[in-house]
Amino acid sequence: MTEIAETPVERLNHVVIRFAGDSGDGMQLAGDRFTSETAEFGNDLSTLPDFPAEIRAPAGTLPGVSAFQLHFGDHSVLTPGDHADVLVAMNPAALKANLGQLRRGGTIIVNSDEFTPRNLKKVGYAESPLEDSSLEGYDVHALDLTSLAVKSVEGHDVGRKDGERAKNMFALGLLSWLYSRPTESTVKYIERRFAAKPELAAANIAAFKAGWNYGETTEGFVVRYEVGPAPMKPGTYRTVHGNTALAYGLIAGARQAGLQLFLGSYPITPASDILHELAKHKNFGVTTFQAEDEIAGVGAALGASFGGALGVTTTSGPGVDLKAETIGLGVMIELPLVVCDIQRAGPSTGMPTKTEQTDLLLAMFGRHGEAPVPIIAAQSPADCFDAAIEAVRIATTYRTPVYLLSDAYLANGSEPWLIPDVSTLPAIEVNFAKPAADGSAFEPYARDPETLARPWAIPGTPGLEHRVGGIEKADVTGDISYDPANHDKMVRLRHAKIEGIAASIPPLEVDDPTSDADILVLGWGSTYGPIAAAVRSARANGLKVARAHLRHLNPLPSNTGDVLARYDKVLLPEMNLGQLAMLLRAKFLVDVHSYNQVRGLPFRSEDLLEAITGMASS
Amino acid sequence: MTVSLPVPGPRRGLELIPATDAELSRKDFTSDQEVRWCPGCGDYAILAAIQGFMPTLGIKRENTVFISGIGCAARLPYYMDTYGMHSIHGRAPAIATGLATSRPDLSVWVIGGDGDFLSIGGNHLLHALRRNVNLKLLLFNNRIYGLTKGQYSPTSEVGKSTKSSPMGSVDRPLNPVSIALGAEATFVARTVDSDRKHLTATLQAAAEHRGAAFIEILQNCDIYNDGAWDVIKDADSREDRAVYLEAGKQVRFGRDGAKGVRVSPRGRLEVVDVDAGNEDSLLVHDPQADEPELAFALSRLGNVEAGVTPLGIFRAVARPAYDDAARAQVAEARAAKGDGDLAALLNSGDTWTIGG
Numbered sequence: 001m002t003e004i005a006e007t008p009v010e011r012l013n014h015v016v017i018r019f020a021g022d023s024g025d026g027m028q029l030a031g032d033r034f035t036s037e038t039a040e041f042g043n044d045l046s047t048l049p050d051f052p053a054e055i056r057a058p059a060g061t062l063p064g065v066s067a068f069q070l071h072f073g074d075h076s077v078l079t080p081g082d083h084a085d086v087l088v089a090m091n092p093a094a095l096k097a098n099l100g101q102l103r104r105g106g107t108i109i110v111n112s113d114e115f116t117p118r119n120l121k122k123v124g125y126a127e128s129p130l131e132d133s134s135l136e137g138y139d140v141h142a143l144d145l146t147s148l149a150v151k152s153v154e155g156h157d158v159g160r161k162d163g164e165r166a167k168n169m170f171a172l173g174l175l176s177w178l179y180s181r182p183t184e185s186t187v188k189y190i191e192r193r194f195a196a197k198p199e200l201a202a203a204n205i206a207a208f209k210a211g212w213n214y215g216e217t218t219e220g221f222v223v224r225y226e227v228g229p230a231p232m233k234p235g236t237y238r239t240v241h242g243n244t245a246l247a248y249g250l251i252a253g254a255r256q257a258g259l260q261l262f263l264g265s266y267p268i269t270p271a272s273d274i275l276h277e278l279a280k281h282k283n284f285g286v287t288t289f290q291a292e293d294e295i296a297g298v299g300a301a302l303g304a305s306f307g308g309a310l311g312v313t314t315t316s317g318p319g320v321d322l323k324a325e326t327i328g329l330g331v332m333i334e335l336p337l338v339v340c341d342i343q344r345a346g347p348s349t350g351m352p353t354k355t356e357q358t359d360l361l362l363a364m365f366g367r368h369g370e371a372p373v374p375i376i377a378a379q380s381p382a383d384c385f386d387a388a389i390e391a392v393r394i395a396t397t398y399r400t401p402v403y404l405l406s407d408a409y410l411a412n413g414s415e416p417w418l419i420p421d422v423s424t425l426p427a428i429e430v431n432f433a434k435p436a437a438d439g440s441a442f443e444p445y446a447r448d449p450e451t452l453a454r455p456w457a458i459p460g461t462p463g464l465e466h467r468v469g470g471i472e473k474a475d476v477t478g479d480i481s482y483d484p485a486n487h488d489k490m491v492r493l494r495h496a497k498i499e500g501i502a503a504s505i506p507p508l509e510v511d512d513p514t515s516d517a518d519i520l521v522l523g524w525g526s527t528y529g530p531i532a533a534a535v536r537s538a539r540a541n542g543l544k545v546a547r548a549h550l551r552h553l554n555p556l557p558s559n560t561g562d563v564l565a566r567y568d569k570v571l572l573p574e575m576n577l578g579q580l581a582m583l584l585r586a587k588f589l590v591d592v593h594s595y596n597q598v599r600g601l602p603f604r605s606e607d608l609l610e611a612i613t614g615m616a617s618s
Numbered sequence: 619m620t621v622s623l624p625v626p627g628p629r630r631g632l633e634l635i636p637a638t639d640a641e642l643s644r645k646d647f648t649s650d651q652e653v654r655w656c657p658g659c660g661d662y663a664i665l666a667a668i669q670g671f672m673p674t675l676g677i678k679r680e681n682t683v684f685i686s687g688i689g690c691a692a693r694l695p696y697y698m699d700t701y702g703m704h705s706i707h708g709r710a711p712a713i714a715t716g717l718a719t720s721r722p723d724l725s726v727w728v729i730g731g732d733g734d735f736l737s738i739g740g741n742h743l744l745h746a747l748r749r750n751v752n753l754k755l756l757l758f759n760n761r762i763y764g765l766t767k768g769q770y771s772p773t774s775e776v777g778k779s780t781k782s783s784p785m786g787s788v789d790r791p792l793n794p795v796s797i798a799l800g801a802e803a804t805f806v807a808r809t810v811d812s813d814r815k816h817l818t819a820t821l822q823a824a825a826e827h828r829g830a831a832f833i834e835i836l837q838n839c840d841i842y843n844d845g846a847w848d849v850i851k852d853a854d855s856r857e858d859r860a861v862y863l864e865a866g867k868q869v870r871f872g873r874d875g876a877k878g879v880r881v882s883p884r885g886r887l888e889v890v891d892v893d894a895g896n897e898d899s900l901l902v903h904d905p906q907a908d909e910p911e912l913a914f915a916l917s918r919l920g921n922v923e924a925g926v927t928p929l930g931i932f933r934a935v936a937r938p939a940y941d942d943a944a945r946a947q948v949a950e951a952r953a954a955k956g957d958g959d960l961a962a963l964l965n966s967g968d969t970w971t972i973g974g
Contacts, residue, residue, distance in 0.1 A: 040970050185968050238969045248964060255960055262720050282951035284958030287719060287944060291712065292745040299709045299742075300716030303685070306703060307721040325706055333703070419969070422961045459701040459717075459724050460636075462680045467649070467696050469704025470688075479651065480696065 007216070007224045009180070014073025015227055016081030017175065020098045021090030021111075023056050023066045026168035030088075031068025032414075033172055033189060037181040038072045039239045039416050042229030045072040046529060048080030048602065049412045053269060053352040060119045065097040074228040078533040080413065082604040086178075088171055090114060090145070093123045108138050109174070111145035111167065141220055145170055152210030153203040162200060166207035173211020180226045183212065233418055240417040242381035242410035243270070246340060247277035249388025250312055251284050253338075256389065257396050257428040259310040261286045264300035266293055266319060269352040270408040271342040274314040294319035298326040298339065305335045306468070308432060308458035310392060314340040316408075317359055318349065320366065328367040330401035331494060333468040334445075334454045337401040338391045339373075344408045345600045354600025355409035357525050360579040363403040364554060370491045372498040374398070375553040377405040379528035382417035384410060387551065389426060396430045398501055399453040405553070407575075409602050410526045432456050435463035442466060444478035452497035502555040508563050512546035513539070519615055520567035522592070524550040524580055527573055527603055534608035541609075543616050553580065556587075564590045571595055571615050573608055623943060631752070631826045634722045635677045642673035649699040660811035660837035661690060664758060665697055667817045668727075672700075675825055677725055684727045685714045687734035690765050691758035691837070694729045708739025711746035711755065718752050719941040725825070728755045732773040733763050736792050740772075747803035749940035750829040754821075757794055757834045758811075762843035775923055780842075794834040795917040795932055799910045805831035806913065807931040811838060812851055816862075816929065823931055829939040849922040850929070863916065863930030868900040871926060879919065887915045889926065905934045 017034065021027040028049055038045050050067040057064030071081035083103040089095035091114035102108065115128050129135050130142050149170040150163035169190070176183055187205055194201035215221055240248075254261035263286065265275045279288040287304075291297035294315055301311030315323065320341050330337045343359045345351035363375050374394050378387035384406055391404040433455035435442065444466040445454050457464040466478060474481035475489055510520070523531040528549050535547045548563060550556065564570055564584065570592045572581045578594035585592055595611045597603060647669045655661045672682065682700040686692035688707035695702030701724075705713050710728045718726045728746075735743045735757045746753055762780070763769040769782035773794065777786035798806045805827040809820040817835065824831035836847045850860040861871040861879070869879040875892065878900040882888040890896055907913065913932040920926045 036968050040968060042970070042972070189968075232972050234972050236965065236969050236971045238965070238967050251958070251963070252960055255958075260720060262716060264716055281958060281963065282948045283955040284960075284963075285948060285952075286958075287948060289716065289719060289944070291715075292741055295709060296712035296715070296742055296745065299706070299712035300719070303703075303713035303716030303718075304720040305716075306713075307717045307724065309716075309720040311716065326709065329706055419964045422964065459683050459721065460678075460681050462678070465680055465700050467651075467698075467702035467704065469696070469702075470706060471704065 007221060010223050010225050012225050012227050013075065014071065014077065015086065015179065015225065016069065016071045016084045017086045017088070018067055018069045018084035018098055018101055019088045019171075020065055020067040020094035021168070022059050022093070023052065023054065023064050024059070025066070025090045026165070027066050027068050027090065030168040030172045031070055033186045034175060034181065035070055035239055035414060036185055036189070037176060037183065038070065039237065040185055041182055042232070043072040043074065043227055044077040044230035044232065044416060045070060045239070046077050046080045047071075047414045048409065050601070051353055060091055060093050060114070060122045062093050062097050062123055065094050067094070067098055069101070072227060074230050076230065078529040078536070079602065079605050082606045086175075088175065090167070090171070092119050092125055092129070095129065096123045096125070102138070105137055106139070107141070108135065109141045109143065109171070112142040113144045113146035115142075143220075148210065148214065149207045152207045156203040156206060157199045158203045162203055163207075166204050169204045169207040170211040170214070173208040174215050177212040177215035178221060178224050180224060183208070232416070235418045237416045237418055239414045240382050240385075241273070241412060241414045242378065242384045242406055243273040243342070243412070244277055245382050245417065246378070246384035246388050246404070246406060247274045249385040250278065250338070250392065251281060251286065252385070252422070252425055253389040253392025253428065254310045255284070256425055257310060257392055257430045259308070259396070259430060261312065262289070262301060262304035262309040263287065263312045263314065264289045264291050264297040264304070265314045266291050266297045268294070268316045268319050270344055270411045271314045271316050271319075271340065273411065274340065274342070294322040295326060298323040298337070302326055302330055302335060302337055305337055306333075306459070308456070310336060310338070310396065312338040312340065314342070316342050316344045316352070317346045317362070320359060320362055324367050327373060327401045328369065328371045329470050331367070331371040331373060332470050332473070334399045335456070336395035336399055338388075338395050338404060339401055340404045340406065342406045342408065342411045345598070351600045353408060355407045355526065355575065355602060356598060356600065357407060357527070357575040358579070358598070359405065360553060360576065361582070363405060364583070370495060372495050372554070373401050373403055374498055374501055374555065375403040375405060376551060377525040377553055378410055379525060379549055379551065381410050381413045381415050385417070385420075390551070393426065393428050394501055396428055397453065397504070398451055398497060399456055400498065405525060407526050430456070432458050433461065433464055435461070443476050444468065445473050446476050447493070452493060452500055499555050502558045505552050505557055507559040508548050508550065508557040510546050510548045510563055514544055517544040517546035517567065519544070519569045519571060519612065520546045520548060520563070521571045521573070521612060522548050522550070522564075523573060524553055527575065530603035530605045530608055531573060533605035534612055537605065537609045538612045538616075541613070543612065545612055545616075550580075561588045564588055564592070569593065569615055571612060573603060573611065575603070623947075629828050629942070631828050631831075632675060632677055632725065633828070635681050635725050636723060637676050638678045642679060644669045644673060646679055647672045647699055649697050651696045653697050654693065655690060656841050658840040659690070660760065660839070661694070661758060663811045663814065664817070664835055664837060665694060667814055668694075668821065669698070671818050671821050674822070675725070681723055682725045682727070683717065684729060685710045685717065686729040687739055688765070689731040689734045689763075690839075691729055691731040692734060708734055708737070709742060710734070711739060711742040711753065714753050715746055715749070715751045719944050722941065722945060726753050728753050730755070730757055731764070732757065732759045732761060732771045732794070736772040736794060736797065744797070744801045747798055747801040747830050747832060750804050750937050751940045752829060752942070754824045754831045755833070757832070758837040759794060759834050760837045760839035760843055761791075761846050762839050764839050764842055768842035793917055793921070796914060798832040799914045799917055799933060802910060803832050803933065804829045804935050804937045805931070806933045807832070808834045808836065808929050810836045810847065810851065810929065820931065823934065827934060828942075829937055847922060850927050859922070859926055861919070861926050861928040863903045863905075863928050863932065865903060865905050865931065867903060869903050869916070869928075870900065879916070887919060889919070905931045907933075908935065
């Protein structure tokens, strides 16, 4: 037996890996598995799947490229990474589409089997980039991944196609070796996934291990890497995607409120996974209704709320457009309703799999009449859990539709999640109306003096029979009313009820370590990570920068105006053209400076750092 | 891939709704709201029939819900002293689906007009019917838009001259019964506002049906489309133009049943003068027939413009109801996996622990 020299190990603080291939190449799966191995190892991490809306665009073309980016490190990781250190490209299209995301000098691992004249021509390469000088300056590893995978499954009772398909597992094995990842969980995962087909499981495990051994035995890689565990709070962790966390949050919220969860939904990217997740958990008393359209989805949810369930609907921008009328009815009849808008790039169909924050003003004002609705935004994949519980609290306490804003980045992105102890979840008290002890007539629009909420009187309660509807209601009695003074009063009451929610939400917290920052960087929603990373860098560069992030967009925390007034300069990065900035300028007469990108991708923290630095020197 | 469902057997319509021994009267179902339909509107007769009929069901009043869309008919819930919701144009079947699915103990009635159910809400009606949700859907068909002051509707006859169609409407009307049967609704009936006895009997049959029950009620709008149904209401024409369908009986009409309906040798329904030679060949009405094609053929016999208009129950078959099946899945999941354990759910998948 030949002695194999140990490959030297280099220690890194953090690494960004980008897996890219055809939509059918299994890159999302490889990325997910690498994420699990990395999480289990104890790194902090953040992921960004980046895929087209088409399920399988023509093989080998640029539109068919699907990518998965993972950033992991031995310290707090806040973003999926501005640039990749390593690009795994399964074909010429993947290389071409993703080379721009790789840092200069980065590592490229390509599947050279796919670099055929035909595939090169498909994406406009006149010559193979592996053979000309275009990749000079990168550390290129051209490996016949398909052939290697096929070879690795020899002896297993599977077809050639199955061997070819296992190339993602071969690549995953190689990367796992290169970055010293634990492999047991992936082996177990493959066994679970192919439980019904043991021969396929064995073949994929063989390919995965062959990839690892390839790294160990060939001399192509002169160094392998280690990224040490990140310090993290004690407790039990898992990785979680935003949509999964949101679904769990809805289940938890319904449980805390003691209500049956009813989801009315119509499939739409990128929200459908919430429907899929909830459909799996009927044993929690969850009912999922796949409606005939977006309008029926929210309608059924409101109908269920009328009956005393927690009505929820999940959607994205185009669905929100359609649901507006029903949300307006919810405002009028004052019943709980949670509307989850997983924002995507618009207008119209836009870019369904890409992220944006462009629905804020739609959520705020997208209904006829004066129809205020509370708005909550999640800031990270795991935070979708807490945000959903908060949405349930507000909807049930104040008897109102609530917008819960997430976006495509949070929906599909993932991060480690310190699993909460369920006994520490906030209590949500819901009291259905009961007949008055003195037998007096029921007043469906009498209000709780503290919350201004009206009674939630559900069918089946004797003595509380009443009618609700979209026509203006008389104060207290709820009868139809066209009285001018009554309408003015009711418009103001509905407005005051939503404004009053501010009393129940925590003040806006400012992170200002030196307490003398000149600049406040304010954000909301999924920009949390990139902003926090940029502010961290700015402080490392000696700038005095404060940072705050809004969870509640309507109403805003009571101290928001004071916070804004405290700083000379306020910078507000948004993945829109300045929607929150418009609201803040109008409400507080503060000269908020917008920094905007609408590229369908999360901010690069280096761009934000440049904006902060620019503002500091202006 | 398909899986077999734990579908519950069809049950009686009122089976899960709490019964009451209390003596209820029409007054108990009458709210304190002033009725605001035009004098002479057919809706008054329908409201009176419903208020008179509800107490006979023997169910608790508080477990009764009326949900409507928008339009003249849709004001009805305000006049019923039950739970009710006057919702959005066209959307009542969808809203009621959510309510019925989450609350098996409610008798849910959905009220709408021809515009509400067949124009803006056509999609929701279709899906409520094909799903067979436990809803009683009453379509008040007056063939006109009343509340918006007299535009032609999706059931108006071709050439209808209205404010929005001064040269006559050019679109062809829908036949509500044909639409419902096309969606394979499990209970489909037609009745008339002015025939209190027939209307009440039809409501009764709908209440007892498990699943979606659809009733087209021919209703007169005396302001914008007066006399739309006179052909089948007037004493001098109705014998020859209206056919009352009765289960297990031959489809006959005219003075002394002089006319009848049979399947022609070419496979179509035809009206014949009954004589000794053809009497045995007449169609015997079977609302419980498994397939809806004969019911559909009956719905195509004609309308007030031409031919004859059948009234009565076209179809009444037992099929699993959507909401029963949906609840059965929840029960099955609970039986198989136990009541949801939130801590176990949150800790599912690959987890790791950082020591303190």
